[in-house]
Amino acid sequence: MPGAYTGPLEKVGPCQWKIPRSYREDMRVDGLIFADDTLIEQIRRDQGPEQVANVATLPGIQRASLAMPDIHWGYGFAIGGVAATDPEQGGVISPGGVGYDINCGVRLLRSDLSWDDARPHIKRLVDQLYRDIPTGVGQSGRYSFRPDELSELMSKGSSYVVDRGWGAPRDLEFTEAGGRLDDARPDLVSPRAFARGADQCGTLGSGNHFLEVQVVDRVIDDQAAGVMGLREGMVTLLIHSGSRGLGYQVCDDHLAMFRDAPQKYGFTLPDRQLACAPVLSPEGQSYLGAMRAAANYAWCNRQLLTHQARLVFERIFGESWAALGLDLVYDVAHNIAKFEDHDVGDDLRKSLCVHRKGATRAFPPGHPEIPRKYHEIGQPVIIPGSMGTASWVLAGQAGSMAQSFGSSCHGAGRMMSRTAAIKLADGRRIDKELDAMGIIARARGHKGLAEEQPAAYKDVDQVVEVVDSVGISKKVARLRPVGVIKG
């Protein structure tokens, strides 16, 4: 893990820190990090800010290279970064700006179960979830798709699995982009990626992926929470997963394809991991088509995880999931690139390629791309905390369009490398520590739990406070975990 950032960070607002374009000759725009005084000290301990400056050198980048308060060092781009490029100005698309886990994201389900109803069954519930939902690296699941089926799945997204009976039509309405990016190109997904994806749809994966049973701990905005169906003391379910081995392979394949692109298209990069190609080049179009296919696969994955979890709830509580009110509040991507209309100054509005890597879309009230149900309150922004800590539901606000290309943060944000976290755990039984906090944890091994222990992450409450105070999304409700399954 590289050392601390030593370059400039100018405080330009209560929660805004600028890396001026003058810092390096190759920067095309400023860097801008949203953080308070405490978080910025944690942020400058790794090379995340230098990566924000690196991204500011990309051809066609607009306004500024942005980072959320949960930013930390990642592959090429920092995790927690937002960058928008203009295709008409040679703007690039970069796999590193999306991340290896294409369309990693979270979905939140609400229920009519109160914690009082669920408490006597919680151990059985978590054990059954752990038995029935495949977790862990390389694991396959109960669903298997032939290549022709997988191709259709990647073209159609969530509607493919809903049409096969694994969900309800209403789930689609409450999934970002309806659970499907248009113009997906499964034909540009490699045979190797197909092979890895065939039996992994409907599996959780490992690392920070999890499925968590929670209780609404505190409601901050009564109106917004009411519209989302969230009330204090009610049980919720949070699912955090992505595109598994298929998305990883799509990313890897295209990083190799992009290796010589800078030379071919005549630009230089400060870091090879920023590998990218113009949006309007054959290489760029190939990645975008394959990325959309992988993104659609990830939505199918979360939809199948949802279906399996609903079946477990039905078995434990003896009622249909519909009767239990296990409805989808919303599903958001936090590793993705999308084309969206944004202001670029001088009253100009253009379609930009918005990279969000560890950042969540946070469209404001009235935005045409959010469900009608949420028009008055803004798009739900789901923020998973680290294991054993709170998660948050926020709602997108107008400030996101003005300041962050319609984006907000995505989680607590790692503060410690995985190896450092294992060292810190020093054999401590994290599952027993969680148990003492009233959280049942089930995982395949102790190592994964050590890597994900709360001390390895920033304080999610603090992160959320920043995005609330700068007006890009507002706090709606806080959720506390009562049971978690992990890979």
Place this chain on the structure above:
DNA sequence: ATGTCC
């Protein structure tokens, strides 16, 4: 994040 090295 990831069949944590094809």
